[in-house]
Amino acid sequence: MSTSQPPPPTLSERYSGVPKRLASIAQEAKNRLWSNKTLPESVPRRRQVRLPPDTTQDAFDTAIATLRRDIGAENVVLNDRPLVDGWYLEHPNTHDAFHVVDQEDLVCSAVAYPGSTSEVQSVVKWANECAIPIYPISMGRNVGYGGSAPRVPGSVVIDLGKRMHKIINIDVENASCVVEPGVSYFALYEEIQKRNLPLWIDTPDLGGGSVLGNAIDRGVGYTPMGDHFANHCGMEVVLPNGELLRTGMGALPGKDGSDNPTWQSFQPSYGPYSDGIFSQSNFGIVTSMGFWLMHETGHQSYMITFPRDEDFPAIVEAIRPLAQKRILGNIPQLRHVAQELNVTGLPKSHWYSGSSPIPRDIIRQHAARMPCGDCSWVFYGTQYGDPTGIKSQLDIIKSEFAKIKGSKFFLPKDLPVDHYIHSRALVCSGVPVLREIDWLNWKPNAAHLFFSPITPTRAEDAQVVHEINVRLHKKYGFDLFPTLCVAGREMHYIANIIYDRASEDEKRSAAGLMRELIAASANEGYGEYRTHILFADQVAGTYKWNNNALMRFNETIKDALDPNGILAPGRNGIWPRKYRGKGWEILGSEVEKAVGGGTISPSTVTSKL
Numbered sequence: 001m002s003t004s005q006p007p008p009p010t011l012s013e014r015y016s017g018v019p020k021r022l023a024s025i026a027q028e029a030k031n032r033l034w035s036n037k038t039l040p041e042s043v044p045r046r047r048q049v050r051l052p053p054d055t056t057q058d059a060f061d062t063a064i065a066t067l068r069r070d071i072g073a074e075n076v077v078l079n080d081r082p083l084v085d086g087w088y089l090e091h092p093n094t095h096d097a098f099h100v101v102d103q104e105d106l107v108c109s110a111v112a113y114p115g116s117t118s119e120v121q122s123v124v125k126w127a128n129e130c131a132i133p134i135y136p137i138s139m140g141r142n143v144g145y146g147g148s149a150p151r152v153p154g155s156v157v158i159d160l161g162k163r164m165h166k167i168i169n170i171d172v173e174n175a176s177c178v179v180e181p182g183v184s185y186f187a188l189y190e191e192i193q194k195r196n197l198p199l200w201i202d203t204p205d206l207g208g209g210s211v212l213g214n215a216i217d218r219g220v221g222y223t224p225m226g227d228h229f230a231n232h233c234g235m236e237v238v239l240p241n242g243e244l245l246r247t248g249m250g251a252l253p254g255k256d257g258s259d260n261p262t263w264q265s266f267q268p269s270y271g272p273y274s275d276g277i278f279s280q281s282n283f284g285i286v287t288s289m290g291f292w293l294m295h296e297t298g299h300q301s302y303m304i305t306f307p308r309d310e311d312f313p314a315i316v317e318a319i320r321p322l323a324q325k326r327i328l329g330n331i332p333q334l335r336h337v338a339q340e341l342n343v344t345g346l347p348k349s350h351w352y353s354g355s356s357p358i359p360r361d362i363i364r365q366h367a368a369r370m371p372c373g374d375c376s377w378v379f380y381g382t383q384y385g386d387p388t389g390i391k392s393q394l395d396i397i398k399s400e401f402a403k404i405k406g407s408k409f410f411l412p413k414d415l416p417v418d419h420y421i422h423s424r425a426l427v428c429s430g431v432p433v434l435r436e437i438d439w440l441n442w443k444p445n446a447a448h449l450f451f452s453p454i455t456p457t458r459a460e461d462a463q464v465v466h467e468i469n470v471r472l473h474k475k476y477g478f479d480l481f482p483t484l485c486v487a488g489r490e491m492h493y494i495a496n497i498i499y500d501r502a503s504e505d506e507k508r509s510a511a512g513l514m515r516e517l518i519a520a521s522a523n524e525g526y527g528e529y530r531t532h533i534l535f536a537d538q539v540a541g542t543y544k545w546n547n548n549a550l551m552r553f554n555e556t557i558k559d560a561l562d563p564n565g566i567l568a569p570g571r572n573g574i575w576p577r578k579y580r581g582k583g584w585e586i587l588g589s590e591v592e593k594a595v596g597g598g599t600i601s602p603s604t605v606t607s608k609l
């Protein structure tokens with residue numbers, strides 16, 4: 001930890017900044033990442049501004065001039081400067097900071113900053129008139145899934161968060177709020193503290209993301225309200241033709257032009273429940289969204305360790321009834337002990353000097369000297385309510401897990417102050433933190449990809465998914481870092497693939513690993529809940545039952561809503577008619593081939609849109 005980096009922005013300086021309470025933690029995290037970095041801040045650009053497909057320089061210049069007239073010259077910025085990857089708190093909106101292909105491949109041509117819903121509507125109308133693809137982001141922190149990078153290079157990124165970051169309302173009686181795209185978990189949490197309200201938010205592992213953006217990507221948090229999309233209520237959406245839509249009860253005008261009084265109380269309205277089609281899609285731009293908040297309550301986090309790798313099926317079987325009966329209070333996590341090493345923030349080289357995946361017995365030797373002890377799996381749970389309720393829940397949980405020989409139960413007070421459990425306890429009580437970025441010190445210049453399949457909470461299924469991960473991580477030479485996030489009947493099995501973004505070999509291997517993981521899992525009937533934009537086509541293609549009925553349905557909606565194909569073409573594997581079958585879909589080894597200076601799309605350059 002040699003040099004101290006310039007301080008990361010705080011929330012009072014920038015909407016996307018870090019709360020003061022975390023300023024020194026953020027500073028230390030930044031210093032650690034830099035001490036482990038060999039790449040320069042930036043390199044000279046090799047290419048000019050990347051134009052949208054089938055757009056001449058003249059047409060582009062004219063279009064940009066028009067957009068500048070529409071929303072203000074200062075709110076349209078060309079992407080012509082050197083690309084800076086930055087880090088979590090100072091992240092780019094020009095490209096994917098965790099580039100898998102060339103850094104300069106998945107880039108936008110320009111970034112536009114609308115300041116209101118009506119300006120978003122003007123941008124959408126402009127995109128239709130100029131036939132330029134636009135790619136909306138809320139805050140651009142979709143890390144591990146593509147960040148702020150557009151799927152079609154040369155798209156204009158619509159950075160919604162910079163000028164649209166109002167907490168529109170917090171309704172204390174209804175325990176709900178309405179937010180714009182640029183409101184982070186940090187910002188919402190701090191506002192609730194400032195107003196001294198007895199309410200909790202629900203946060204993912206990292207608190208810098210957009211509340212709205214995470215929910216429409218169907219992200220997950222860890223209180224009893226951890227299913228973010230399930231706990232939203234009402235949306236305002238700009239459609240691809242520029243029209244404005246309110247979903248749910250918001251469709252019924254309130255008295256005298258006011259918002260509907262039940263907009264944040266009842267999720268559907270009358271007729272089809274439309275909100276779902278605006279999640280993980282490219283059917284509209286959500287400009288504000290309602291969320292339910294949780295009432296603050298007592299809570300107790302705990303950790304249970306299990307001695308053997310082979311305990312995995314028994315742990316899953318023990319979890320299922322506890323989860324389904326709602327005895328487990330939240331969305332608990334089950335992590336492999338390898339995670340205890342990497343969440344310390346120490347580099348892999350601290351633990352192991354080889355370049356192969358860290359051997360199991362080396363992990364064992366280190367774990368034996370750590371607070372978790374020589375174990376295999378670590379379960380992090382939290383119970384909620386009053387002390388009597390928590391005690392009776394914990395009695396059941398302890399006695400069920402005690403059936404697995406050698407399991408050990410820990411409370412936060414049993415563990416050192418710097419142990420990860422204290423960060424878990426904060427996240428599980430709705431306090432957004434930063435601890436999880438410490439994973440990224442594992443390798444120099446670390447980037448990561450999430451492989452995120454869903455498995456039933458059943459040993460037989462979970463074993464298949466886990467064994468595919470074990471086998472393929474080994475084959476491609478990556479450490480396996482699994483975290484299982486447990487809902488009632490299913491688990492999100494999240495494998496964090498960490499690679500050095502300075503190494504083309506590692507990028508190629510990471511991409512190969514992802515591709516084979518997706519294919520092998522789908523062969524056994526398991527699919528991903530979310531994926532990096534470069535793997536969207538492949539993942540979407542696995543949901544192919546009955547001759548791709550689901551994708552054909554999505555395409556029908558896409559073509560009806562977005563006939564010019566301007567809104568985020570290719571996002572979530574959904575291509576508008578104009579692009580389909582013209583070489584844009586990534587279904588084979590296009591990603592690996594593009595690493596090292598190629599270009600990702602279209603794979604057959606011959607076809608014109």
Ligand code: EUG
Nearest residue numbers: 205220450452483485492494
């Ligand atoms: C995590 C969880 C996710 C995800 C990415 C990361 C957790 C890491 C449940 O979804 O998509 C510790």
